[in-house]
Amino acid sequence: xxxxxxxxxxxxxxxxxxxxxxxxxxxxxxxxxxxxxxxxxxxxxxxxxxxxxxxxxxxxxxxxxxxxxxxxxxxxxxxxxxxxxxxxxxxxxxxxxxxxxxxxxxxxxxxxxxxxxxxxxxxxxxxxxxxxxxxxxxxxxxxxxxxxxxxxxxxxxxxxxxxxxxxxxxxxxxxxxxxxxxxxxxxxxxxxxxxxxxxxxxxxxxxxxxxxxxxxxxxxxxxxxxxxxxxxxxxxxxxxxxxxxxxxxxxxxxxxxxxxxxxxxxxxxxxxxxxxxxxxxxxxxxxxxxxxxxxxxxxxxxxxxxxxxxxxxxxxxxxxxxxxxxxxxxxxxx
Amino acid sequence: xxxxxxxxxxxxxxxxxxxxxxxxxxxxxxxxxxxxxxxxxxxxxxxxxxxxxxxxxxxxxxxxxxxxxxxxxxxxxxxxxxxxxxxxxxxxxxxxxxxxxxxxxxxxxxxxxxxxxxxxxxxxxxxxxxxxxxxxxxxxxxxxxxxxxxxxxxxxxxxxxxxxxxxxxxxxxxxxxxxxxxxxxxxxxxxxxxxxxxxxxxxxxxxxxxxxxxxxxxxxxxxxxxxxxxxxxxxxxxxxxxxxxxxxxxxxxxxxxxxxxxxxxxxxxxxxxxxxxxxxxxxxxxxxxxxxxxxxxxxxxxxxxxxxxxxxxxxxxxxxxxxxxxxxxxxxxx
DNA sequence: CGCCACCGTGTAATCGATTACGTAGAGCTC
DNA sequence: GAGCTCTACGTAATCGATTACACGGTGGCG
Numbered sequence: 001x002x003x004x005x006x007x008x009x010x011x012x013x014x015x016x017x018x019x020x021x022x023x024x025x026x027x028x029x030x031x032x033x034x035x036x037x038x039x040x041x042x043x044x045x046x047x048x049x050x051x052x053x054x055x056x057x058x059x060x061x062x063x064x065x066x067x068x069x070x071x072x073x074x075x076x077x078x079x080x081x082x083x084x085x086x087x088x089x090x091x092x093x094x095x096x097x098x099x100x101x102x103x104x105x106x107x108x109x110x111x112x113x114x115x116x117x118x119x120x121x122x123x124x125x126x127x128x129x130x131x132x133x134x135x136x137x138x139x140x141x142x143x144x145x146x147x148x149x150x151x152x153x154x155x156x157x158x159x160x161x162x163x164x165x166x167x168x169x170x171x172x173x174x175x176x177x178x179x180x181x182x183x184x185x186x187x188x189x190x191x192x193x194x195x196x197x198x199x200x201x202x203x204x205x206x207x208x209x210x211x212x213x214x215x216x217x218x219x220x221x222x223x224x225x226x227x228x229x230x231x232x233x234x235x236x237x238x239x240x241x242x243x244x245x246x247x248x249x250x251x252x253x254x255x256x257x258x259x260x261x262x263x264x265x266x267x268x269x270x271x272x273x274x275x276x277x278x279x280x281x282x283x284x285x286x287x288x289x290x291x292x293x294x295x296x297x298x299x300x301x302x303x304x305x306x307x308x309x310x311x312x313x314x315x316x317x318x319x320x321x322x323x324x325x326x327x328x329x330x331x332x333x334x
Numbered sequence: 335x336x337x338x339x340x341x342x343x344x345x346x347x348x349x350x351x352x353x354x355x356x357x358x359x360x361x362x363x364x365x366x367x368x369x370x371x372x373x374x375x376x377x378x379x380x381x382x383x384x385x386x387x388x389x390x391x392x393x394x395x396x397x398x399x400x401x402x403x404x405x406x407x408x409x410x411x412x413x414x415x416x417x418x419x420x421x422x423x424x425x426x427x428x429x430x431x432x433x434x435x436x437x438x439x440x441x442x443x444x445x446x447x448x449x450x451x452x453x454x455x456x457x458x459x460x461x462x463x464x465x466x467x468x469x470x471x472x473x474x475x476x477x478x479x480x481x482x483x484x485x486x487x488x489x490x491x492x493x494x495x496x497x498x499x500x501x502x503x504x505x506x507x508x509x510x511x512x513x514x515x516x517x518x519x520x521x522x523x524x525x526x527x528x529x530x531x532x533x534x535x536x537x538x539x540x541x542x543x544x545x546x547x548x549x550x551x552x553x554x555x556x557x558x559x560x561x562x563x564x565x566x567x568x569x570x571x572x573x574x575x576x577x578x579x580x581x582x583x584x585x586x587x588x589x590x591x592x593x594x595x596x597x598x599x600x601x602x603x604x605x606x607x608x609x610x611x612x613x614x615x616x617x618x619x620x621x622x623x624x625x626x627x628x629x630x631x632x633x634x635x636x637x638x639x640x641x642x643x644x645x646x647x648x649x650x651x652x653x654x655x656x657x658x659x660x661x662x663x664x665x666x667x668x
Numbered sequence: 669c670g671c672c673a674c675c676g677t678g679t680a681a682t683c684g685a686t687t688a689c690g691t692a693g694a695g696c697t698c
Numbered sequence: 699g700a701g702c703t704c705t706a707c708g709t710a711a712t713c714g715a716t717t718a719c720a721c722g723g724t725g726g727c728g
Contacts, residue, residue, distance in 0.1 A: 001470060003714055014678045019716060026676070048446045049386045050714030053683050058383065060426070060447070068412045069610075071405070078402045081429050090443050092394070093427045095415050109424050112382045113394070136335060221610070250614055257614075276403075276555070280584055280591075282616040337684055348708045353686055360706070384684035387713050 002042035011038040022046065052114065061089045061303065062110035064103055066123040066145075067219065068095040071275035072246055072292065073121065076144065079296025080119060087304065089116070096123040098219060104129040111136060117303045119143050139306035143299045144290075145189050146314075153306070155299040157290040158316040159196050159272075165321040166270060166288065167200035170240055173328040175268055179212035179238035181227045181248050183219055190215065193244045193272070212238055216248055224248025228255040232267075240268040240327065246275045253281065268327040284324035291317045336376035344372040356380065386448065395423045395637065396444035398437055400457040400479075401553065402429040405609035406580055406626065407455065410478065413630025414453060421638065423450070430457040432553060438463040445470060451637045453477050473640035477633045478624075479523050480648075487640070489633040491624040492650040493530050493606075499655040500604060500622065501534035504574055507662045509602055513546035513572035515561045515582050517553055524549065527578045527606070546572055550582055558582025562589040566601075574602040574661065580609045587615065602661040618658035625651045 008015045011034040020026055021035040038044070052058040061084050065073045077093060084091045092115060094106035100123055107129045110118060117139040120130065130150045133140050142154040170178060180197055183190035198208045214231055216223030224243055228251065231238055243249035249271030256263060263269045263283060271278060274289035298315050305312040342349045345368040354360055355369040372378070386392040395418050399407045411427060418425045426449060428440035434457055441463045444452060451473040454464065464484045467474050476488040504512060514531055517524035532542045548565055550557030558577055562585065565572055577583035583605030590597060597603050597617055605612060608623035632649050639646040 005714080015715080016679080016717075017677060020677085023716080025717095031676080045442075045446050047387075047448060047714050049383060049392065049448050050683090051716075052383045053381075053387050053685085053714080054716045056683075068415065069405075069408055071403075071408075074403055074405075074408050078429060081402065081427070082431075085429075085440075090426060090428070090440075090447065092424060093415070094424070095412060095419075097416075106419075106424075108379075112379050113424070114381060114383050250611070254614060277584070277611050280588060280615070338686095339684080349685080350687075350709080351707060354707085357686080359687090365706080381684050384713090385686075387684080387715085388686045390713075 001047075002044040003047065004044070006042055007035065007038045007044045010042060011035045056114075058114050058116055059089055060092055060113070060115045061300070062092050062094065062107075062113075062115040062118045063143075064094045064096055064106055064110075064118070064120045064122070066096050066098050066103075066121050068093070068097075070219070070245075070247055071277070072273040072290070075275070075292045076121065076296050079293035080143075080300055083297045083300040087300065089300075098123045107133060111138060117141070117307045119299055119303055120147075121145055122147050139303055141299055141303040141306060141312070144295065145187075148188065153302050153312045154314045155295055155302055156314075156316065157295060157319040159193060159288060159290075159319045160200075162288045162319040162321045163193075163196040163200040164203070166242070167197075167204050167206065169286075169321065169323065169327060170201075170268070171204040171206060173268070175240040175327070176206060177212070177236060177238045178206060178208055178240045178242065179214065179231045180208065181214050181216055181224055181231075181241060181243045181252060183215070183244060184217060184223075185215050190244060197242060219245050219247060221247050221251040221254070224251030225255045226251070228252035232256075232259060232261070238267065240270070243269070243271045246271055246273040246278070249273075249278075249285070264326050264328045270327065274322055279324070283326050285326045286324045287322050288319050289322045290319045335381075336378045337381065338378070340376055341369065341372045341378045344376060345369045390448075392448050392450055393423055394426055394447070394449045395634070396426050396428060396441075396447075396449040396452040397477075398428045398430055398440055398444075398452070398454045398456070400430050400432050400437075400455050402427070402431075404553070404579075404581055405611065406607040406624070409609070409626045410455065410630050413627035414477075414634055417631045417634040421634065423634075432457045441467060445472060451475070451641045453633055453637055454481075455479055456481050473637055475633055475637040475640060475646070478629065479521075482522065487636050487646045488648045489629055489636055490648075490650065491629060491653040493527060493622060493624075493653045494534075496622045496653040496655045497527075497530040497534040498537070500576070501531075501538050501540065503620075503655065503657065503661060504535075504602070505538035505540060507602070509574040509661070510540060511546070511570060511572045512540060512542055512574045512576065513548065513565045514542065515548050515550055515558055515565075515575060515577045515586060517549070517578060518551060518557075519549050524578060531576060553579050553581060555581050555585040555588070558585030559589045560585070562586035566590075566593060566595070572601065574604070577603070577605045580605055580607040580612070583607075583612075583619070598660050598662045604661065608656055613658070617660050619660045620658045621656050622653050623656045624653045 004015050004018050008018045013031055018035050021032050063080055065077055067073055081091045096103035103123050119141050121143040122145045127147050127150055140152040142152050144156050146154040182194050201208050214227035216227045243252050261267055271285055271287045274287045278285040278287055294317055302312045338349050338352050342352045352369050355366050397414055399411055401407055415425045430437035437457050453475050455477040456479045461481050461484055474486040476486055478490050480488040516528050535542050548561035550561045577586050595601055605619055605621045608621045612619040612621055628651055636646045
């Protein structure tokens with residue numbers, strides 16, 4: 001491939017001039033046209049590696065995501081990619097697969113590649129490498145999941161209002177024995193969602209005892225299914241279950257179906273994350289929708305602030321309740 | 335961040351020696367330990383940008399995917415990422431969003447970044463830039479979708495056997511008026527799947543007239559829904575519909591549900607792509623499953639062959655029919 | 669007309685690694 | 699012990715860009 005020297009020779013100027021023309025610096029002269037012509041003829045494209053070495057800017061952002069096959073994260077990644085792209089950055093995606101070790105490994109790789117900034121939707125609480133990122137001076141923004149002890153802005157959804165609406169919704173429908181399926185113990189997100197749900201219910205005089213709090217072994221389909229099974233085996237079956245992640249909700253639905261229980265007649269079901277499929281399940285699921293794309297966009301902008309060495313605050317965007325038919329609303333025709 | 339010069343000074347050796355120690359070249363001496371100690375103490379990590387400039391290898395692969403929110407492509411991307419990672423490569427993902435212009439733009443960016451190889455699941459037939467990739471000498475492997483006129487190996491699924499099984503399945507169940515929803519006109523995948531389906535049906539004496547071939551305006555939910563609507567408005571309603579993409583199938587299901595038609599009693603439905611959700615729809619969908627993860631893995635290996643300048647052939651992996659309950663099999667308990 | 673500012677451009681240093689080549693010294697052979 | 703090979707390592711070129719600095723020429727101003 002042609003390099004800047006080739007262009008310089010062909011245009012009869014020095015490499016410096018070529019560089020200046022291409023970066024729109026000083027020269028406005030006739031040279032400009034000769035250079036551009038040479039660029040055209042040779043099909044020259046600047047080598048980004050060399051440029052990155054010299055300028056210490058790669059023009060790439062890193063995104064560590066906990067599970068690429070989880071539709072919530074996919075949508076998040078898609079939004080991040082869109083926004084990064086429109087701002088002239090490309091995106092290197094690292095898929096942590098919910099494994100902290102793999103996450104650390106990937107962060108290391110991205111750091112070695114000298115990405116300009118890093119977005120992390122952290123798996124677990126693997127803060128060892130994150131601390132190193134902060135130490136290395138690479139701009140960092142946490143996404144969706146906060147990590148205690150890491151000094152970086154965090155962009156995520158605030159479920160308080162949605163939880164409050166949900167509790168009111170449930171109270172109005174006469175559901176008195178709620179249950180919740182949360183992420184594995186130690187996940188901040190899980191703790192927080194549990195606390196919010198419990199608090200919101202309490203405002204309506206509804207109790208959420210520990211026995212109806214199920215911590216899934218993983219954030220997957222099987223985890224959700226197993227916990228749902230345990231909840232259904234309780235002496236007093238819950239009349240409502242909140243799954244705090246879409247894959248767990250899917251597992252929960254399967255367990256209900258396997259037992260021949262109907263939603264919402266026998267058990268009401270609500271999920272976090274409004275992934276497209278939930279509008280097409282039977283019945284369509286009532287969900288707490290996070291402003292996924294907006295989270296992605298804001299996270300990119302926050303990261304750019306940090307990249308330009310401006311201070312940036314954490315951002316909380318409100319989640320909202322999307323009422324469909326899985327708690328007792330009239331069913332659709334069918 | 336510490337660089338190789340800092341390490342050299344600290345260890346009292348030259349930069350060449352440091353480089354050699356770290357790359358496991360010649361020296362095995364006591365120097366080795368001094369260097370490693372210095373690396374440890376300084377927390378040195380080699381700058382991949384500089385290394386890439388010198389060696390002309392970035393250790394990154396590019397993946398252009400047509401739609402990051404389509405679960406089929408997500409699984410494909412996940413598999414590619416896994417495999418690339420395990421072979422020491424990282425992955426830069428470009429999301430074409432089914433728009434050829436954006437795809438071209440992204441390919442250009444990846445080329446400028448000097449990725450070592452490129453995997454493309456092409457949106458449309460945007461072959462202009464692809465020809466340039468081939469011309470630039472960057473190893474290229476096509477994934478899932480072949481592009482006529484582009485001289486590069488293609489890794490994709492062969493639906494012939496599955497289509498044959500499907501036709502037999504349909505014939506056995508007495509379905510005589512099949513229909514198909516295909517990708518927008520001009521998409522090779524669409525043409526091919528149509529041809530295979532038609533051929534397989536013909537072997538059982540079943541006809542697939544053009545009026546029951548619906549080309550969707552896009553590969554999305556709404557496209558599928560619209561085509562399904564048109565098919566249902568036919569004077570003679572089809573008794574079976576094959577959607578050649580999972581999102582289109584979703585739209586088709588919605589249209590059926592909106593019209594109060596039941597699957598499979600009123601219309602049988604089959605989809606391409608065995609995305610996890612299809613096992614959880616009502617009824618669970620019979621699908622033609624592509625060996626998605628395997629496709630991703632094989633594509634990466636094929637690309638590595640090309641990167642190492644060895645010849646590599648196209649690969650066809652068999653898709654298979656996964657029979658569930660959307661064509662008339664006994665329903666599950668419920 | 670002479671001086672100075674400034675514009676356009678070239679020369680060369682630089683980013684941080686890898687690597688061809690050269691060299692000093694150790695060890696071997698005869 | 700001369701000559702040879704081999705090992706361990708340093709010097710410096712190199713990858714392809716950006717950019718500080720220098721310099722020659724032009725035009726404005728006094």
